[in-house]
Amino acid sequence: xxxxxxxxLVGTVLTLAxxxxxxxxxxxxxxxxxxxxxxxxxxxxxxVDPTSMQAELEAQAxxxxxxxxxxxxxxxxxxxxxDTRIQLNDIEGVVGPLERLVELNPAVPDYAVLLxxxxxxxxxxxxxxxxxxxxxxxxxxxxxxxxxxTVLLVQQGRPQAAIGLLQDTLKTADxxxxxxxxANVDTISVKLLLAQVHVEANSPEQAMAIYDDTIALAPEDxxxxxxxxxxxxxxxxxxxxxxxxxxxxxxxxAQFKDQIEQMSAQSQVESGARGESTDIPPTPGAADSAE
Numbered sequence: 142x143x144x145x146x147x148x149x150l151v152g153t154v155l156t157l158a159x160x161x162x163x164x165x166x167x168x169x170x171x172x173x174x175x176x177x178x179x180x181x182x183x184x185x186x187x188x189v190d191p192t193s194m195q196a197e198l199e200a201q202a203x204x205x206x207x208x209x210x211x212x213x214x215x216x217x218x219x220x221x222x223x224d225t226r227i228q229l230n231d232i233e234g235v236v237g238p239l240e241r242l243v244e245l246n247p248a249v250p251d252y253a254v255l256l257x258x259x260x261x262x263x264x265x266x267x268x269x270x271x272x273x274x275x276x277x278x279x280x281x282x283x284x285x286x287x288x289x290x291t292v293l294l295v296q297q298g299r300p301q302a303a304i305g306l307l308q309d310t311l312k313t314a315d316x317x318x319x320x321x322x323x324a325n326v327d328t329i330s331v332k333l334l335l336a337q338v339h340v341e342a343n344s345p346e347q348a349m350a351i352y353d354d355t356i357a358l359a360p361e362d363x364x365x366x367x368x369x370x371x372x373x374x375x376x377x378x379x380x381x382x383x384x385x386x387x388x389x390x391x392x393x394x395a396q397f398k399d400q401i402e403q404m405s406a407q408s409q410v411e412s413g414a415r416g417e418s419t420d421i422p423p424t425p426g427a428a429d430s431a432e
């Protein structure tokens with residue numbers, strides 16, 4: 142696969158397909174309109190002076206810092222400081238208040254996942270992995286932590302470690318269910334991640350087997366259908382991919398239909414440009430599938 146295709150795992154499928162049924166926003170409190178006043182103002186009024194906006198955000202951050210000097214555990218101030226520093230692109234400055242939020246809220250994994258992502262962005266991969274694993278020790282099915290650690294391992298060139306992580310998660314879910322305990326693991330989403338890692342590890346046939354199994358288990362779920370279409374597209378089997386794109390579009394929630402149709406159209410354009418649609422022989426069994 143090309144370098145662009147290798148970024149597929151952490152790009153199109155992961156963010157689009159999984160987002161349909163998973164809430165991948167880590168801190169809803171950071172995404173509210175009240176906490177994004179500066180950005181919203183800029184979007185609404187392009188004449189706003191970036192310098193004055195920067196100064197306003199810096200003043201807000203200083204205000205939160207003054208509150209925290211008096212009340213180190215003031216969660217509103219900690220959350221506000223994290224949000225403001227994110228808007229200021231001060232990623233290093235996010236770590237301290239996030240670590241305190243994690244300490245104050247050990248039962249709220251979103252803070253820990255955001256901390257892990259922050260460490261990952263800063264290059265502290267060991268610290269990020271440790272934080273992800275701490276979340277997963279408490280909640281093996283936490284998809285935000287599982288996704289984050291999976292992507293980290295793949296980015297480190299360790300797809301087999303990512304595969305092992307996801308397989309262990311599925312085994313844990315099976316064990317808990319056999320014991321009559323609540324597994325709280327979205328096994329369909331875990332299988333989709335596992336299949337995507339197999340694609341990244343240049344084992345598309347294993348990914349296809351997982352997609353087919355998942356389609357049979359969850360026939361109303363558009364995600365495995367879309368993922369299979371993208372793998373076929375990547376292999377140059379556009380004629381086989383197009384019906385799956387159409388099926389995924391029909392199954393998908395309304396907010397994703399346009400994006401999937403755009404993928405399908407792009408697939409046809411790329412195929413026409415390469416002249417591959419009629420030159421590449423079908424994969425074994427493809428003729429039967431097409432019929």
